[in-house]
Amino acid sequence: MIPVVAIVGRTNVGKSTLFNRVIQKRLAVTSIEPETTRDRLYADTEWQGKEFIIIDTAGLNIETPEETPENIKQLIEGVKTQVYEAINEADLLLFSVSADEGLTSRDKEIADIIRKSGKPTILVVNKVDNQEKEMLVDNFLVLGIGKPSSVSAISGRKSGDLLDRIVSELKKIKPKREKIKSDIDVAIIGRPNVGKSTLVNSLVGRERVVVNEIPGTTVDSIDVFLKYQDKTIKIVDTAGIRRRGKIKVGVEKFSVLRAVKAIARADITLLVLDADEGITNQDLHIAQFALEAGRGLILVINKWDLKEKDITMDNFLSSLKNRISFLPWSPVIFISALTGKNVQKIFDIILEVKFKRTEKISTRKLNQIISDAVSFNPPKTRGEVQPKIYFSTQIVSDTPKFILKVNDSSLFHFSYLRYLEKKIRESFDFTGTPIKIELKSNRDNK
Secondary structure (H helix, E strand, O other), X not given: OOOEEEEEOOOOOOHHHHHHHHHOOOOOOOOOOOOOOOOOEEEEEEEOOEEEEEEEOOOOOOOOOOOOOHHHHHHHHHHHHHHHHHHHHOOXXXXXXXXXXXXXXXXXXXXXXXXXXXXXXXXXXXXXXXXXXXXXXXXXHHHOOOOOEEOEOXXXXXXXXXXXXXXXXXXXXOOOOOOOOOOEEEEEEXXXXXXXXXXXXHHHOOOOOOOOOOOOOOOOOEEEEEEEOOEEEEEEEOOOOOOHHXXXXXXXXXXXXXXXXXXXXXXXXXXXXXOOOOOOHHHHHHHHHHHHHOOEEEEEEEOHHHOOOOOOHHHHHHHHHHHOOOOOOOOEEEOEOOOOEOOOHHHHHHHHHHHHHOOOOOHHHHHHHHHHHHHHOOOOOEOOEOOOEEEXXXXXXOOOEEEEEEOOHHHOOHHHHHHHHHHHHHHOOOOOOOOEEEEEOHHHHO
C-alpha cells in the first residue's frame, strides 16, 4: 500500500513547480501563464525511504462569472471535478498559497473546502525565496489550516524541510491505495481535437480527463490504469501534436515533447483519426513517431457516427490504405468515443497486438522462410558480387527483430528488405507491430 499526496490551491501559486520539485524532475508542464494544468497528473516518488504518490492538480476556481462563454464554463467545471477527485483520493493534502500575492479571498474559499474534506493538510507558502518574504508566512495562519511550511519551489529553498514534514505526516496515516504495475502501456496519440481525451474517458467508463471542444485542452500526458482480462493496462492520454511550424514556443512545445516521450515508453500506440477529416499529412507524420520508436500501432477512426451515412467502411478503408500504404499490418477500428460504439473492442485488439509483439519464430523456421524467399526472388547482383544470406535468427527485443548474417550488407537494397519482411509476415501474423531486419557481415566490422 502506498499513500497519496495531492497539491491543491488557486491558479498560479506554483503547484506544478512544487510537484516537479518534490519528484526532482520536470514532469508537469509549468508556465507563468495561469491555468496551464487542467487534468490530474500523478508521479511516484520517495523521500528518506518513504514512497508515496503525488498528484498535481489544476488551479481551483470556485465561481465562474456569468458572462463567461459556455465552452469555457464547461472547461472550468471539468477542471473543478478533477480537483475534487484528487482531494477525495488523497491521504494528505498540500494546500499551496503564494507569498508574492499574499492572502486572497480565493485562498479562504479553498481553505473552507479543505476543512470540510477532513483530510490531513499541510499549508505550503510558496515563492518564499528570501528572509524578507519569510516574515510574511505567519499572515496565512488566519486560514485555520495549521502551521505553514515555507518553500521556494523554483529554487528549492527549504524543500527538504517540507519533504521531511510530508514524510512525518504520512507515517501517521494508513494508506488505502495499492501501488500499481502495468502489464501493457498504451499511448493515445493524434492531432488536437480528434477526441483522444473523450476516448480515454470512454475506455475507463468515467470522466478521468478534461474533455472540451477547445483544441489543446490536454497539456500534460495523463496516465490511467485499468484491468481487462487479468491484465493491468496503463492508458496515457497525450497532448495533440500539431505540425512543427504550428507548435508555439513554451507550454505547447514542451507538451509535444512529452507526447513523443510517451510514445517511446509505450508498448502500443492508438493513433486517433477524425473520420470526418480523413487522414491528413500530420496523421502520417505522427504515425512515423510510432514507427521510429518501434511501437505497436492501432488506427482508431473516431467520430464514425457522424460519417457512416455518407460513406461505407470499405470505401473509407480503401482511401486510407492508399494514403497509409506503409502500414498494411496495422489493424483499423471504427468507433465513436462520444457514444461508446465499438470502444470496448479496442481492448481485445490491444491484447492481440501485445501477444504478436512477443511472438518468437524458431531459428529453423525463420531460415526456411528466408531461404524460400531468396530462391523465389534472389537479390539483384550489384557489380560483380552476388548478395548472399548465410543465416538468420530472431533476437529477444521489445520489437520483433531479425538478424541476417550476409556477405556484405551494402549489397542489399532497402526494397529487398521490405520483400523479406513481407514474406516473414505471410508466415507469421505480426498484427499491429513493426518488425526490424538488421543485416550483419564481417565487412561491417572492418
